[in-house]
Structure formats: structure tokens, C-alpha cells
Amino acid sequence: MFRYVPLAALVIVAAPATAQQGDLAAVQRHLQGVTTMTAAFSQTDRTGKVLTGTLTWKQPGNIRFQYEKGVPLLIVAEGGALTFIDYSVRQVQRWPIRNSPLGVLLDPKRDITRFAKLVPGGADDRIVSVAARDPQHPEYGTITLVFVRNPAAPAGLMLQGWVALDSQNNRTTIRLSNQRFGVPVAANAFKWNDPRRSTARN
Numbered sequence: 001m002f003r004y005v006p007l008a009a010l011v012i013v014a015a016p017a018t019a020q021q022g023d024l025a026a027v028q029r030h031l032q033g034v035t036t037m038t039a040a041f042s043q044t045d046r047t048g049k050v051l052t053g054t055l056t057w058k059q060p061g062n063i064r065f066q067y068e069k070g071v072p073l074l075i076v077a078e079g080g081a082l083t084f085i086d087y088s089v090r091q092v093q094r095w096p097i098r099n100s101p102l103g104v105l106l107d108p109k110r111d112i113t114r115f116a117k118l119v120p121g122g123a124d125d126r127i128v129s130v131a132a133r134d135p136q137h138p139e140y141g142t143i144t145l146v147f148v149r150n151p152a153a154p155a156g157l158m159l160q161g162w163v164a165l166d167s168q169n170n171r172t173t174i175r176l177s178n179q180r181f182g183v184p185v186a187a188n189a190f191k192w193n194d195p196r197r198s199t200a201r202n
Contacts, residue, residue: 023128024113026155027147032108033154034059036185039176041065041161046170055176061097061106062190077106078190090195101143101164104132119144128157141166154181 037057043065044050053067065075072087082100084093097103104112112132119129126149133142142165150158161175 023118024116024130026157027116027128027130027145028108028112029155030147030153030157030159031059031105031112034108034181036183037159037179037181038183038185039179041177042175044173044175046172056185056189057105058185058189059106059108063102063106064190074192076190076192077102083192085192085195087195092194092196099137099140101132101141101162101166103140104143104145105162125149139167153179 034057036059037055039055039057040052041055042050042052051067051071051073053065053071056062056064056066061077061080063075063077065073067073074083074085074087076083076085077097080097081094082097082102085091097106104110104116112130115134116130116132119131128147128149129144130147131142131144134140144163144165146160146162147157148160149156153159158179159176161173163171163173165171
């Protein structure tokens with residue numbers, strides 16, 4: 001599924017406590033305020049390979065990465081599970097969402113202040129970056145969410161993408177564009193065809 005690189009450039013340095021609390025609280029409100037979102041995405045893996053597609057996100061717990069035409073991959077989160085489907089080899093992998101770095105996005109009830117810290121954004125105070133990692137389960141990996149302050153977005157933050165690092169120090173970078181919130185999402189948007197039973201493809 002997602003392959004990630006070390007976040008050497010994102011070493012966490014403590015920000016002032018008031019800034020930490022304020023921005024972390026805003027990120028929590030953003031995650032709780034999103035009902036649905038669609039966006040275009042580009043995905044860069046550890047080798048520099050870039051894939052593009054469309055992201056559909058519905059809280060709580062649902063996300064779909066629909067890759068560009070000709071890419072036989074699909075990633076779907078629904079029903080508490082994250083599923084990676086490779087139609088080229090008819091392979092399906094599933095694991096609990098909570099065991100994935102994406103768990104921080106898909107469970108808005110979690111108190112992120114217990115496992116996330118601000119990453120210094122440098123001179124640009126419009127950027128809010130938050131690195132989240134479960135200290136009790138380092139094998140779940142790390143995700144660094146990147147937001148830009150935008151009053152038109154939930155809680156005044158626009159999710160620009162994230163960098164996810166797995167336990168093997170592999171990185172995937174996701175960049176978002178054309179984000180749209182509160183859009184209608186079909187009831188079957190997170191269904192997928194199982195290639196182990198059919199030659200059909202999503």
C-alpha cells in the first residue's frame with residue numbers, strides 16, 4: 001500500500017505550548033468538521049514514482065483513492081478496514097484502519113493531542129504541520145499532515161496533503177488540489193470489486 005521515506009527533515013521541535021494547543025485543537029476541529037471531501041491527488045513513493053487520481057473522503061472511516069486510468073490499483077477504507085487491491089495480479093490486502101497512519105484521518109473522535117505534535121513551519125505562519133504517531137504502537141508508522149490556513153475550510157484549515165512513514169522507513173507523499181467539502185458522496189462510493197472472484201475492475 002503506501003510506501004514511505006524517513007522524515008529526517010521533519011524532526012519535531014517543541015513549539016510554544018499555547019501555539020501547540022491552539023493549532024492542535026484546530027486540527028482536531030477540522031477532522032471533526034469534515035463530513036465529505038473530494039480532491040485530486042498526486043502520490044509520490046520512495047523511488048520518486050508519481051501516480052495521480054481522485055480522492056473521496058467521508059467521515060467517519062471512509063476513504064477511496066481512485067487512481068488514474070491505466071493504473072490497476074485501488075485503495076479503499078470502509079467498515080473499519082483498509083483494503084489495497086492490485087487488479088494486475090488479483091491480489092487483495094486488508095488490515096485494520098487503526099493499524100495504518102491513515103487512522104488519524106479516519107477516526108475524528110480520537111484525541112490527537114495525546115499522540116500528535118506540531119512540526120515547526122519555518123517563516124510561513126500560514127502552514128500548520130502536525131506529526132502523529134502512536135507511541136504504544138510504533139509499528140503503525142507516522143503521518144505528518146500539512147494544512148494551510150484558509151477561512152473557507154473547516155476550522156480554518158485546508159488539508160494540503162501528508163507524508164506517511166511506515167515501520168520500514170518507506171515514505172509516500174500525498175499532495176491534494178481542488179479540495180471540495182460537503183459534496184454529495186454516493187452510498188456505494190467505497191465498494192470495490194474483488195478480483196479474486198471476478199475479472200471485473202473498479
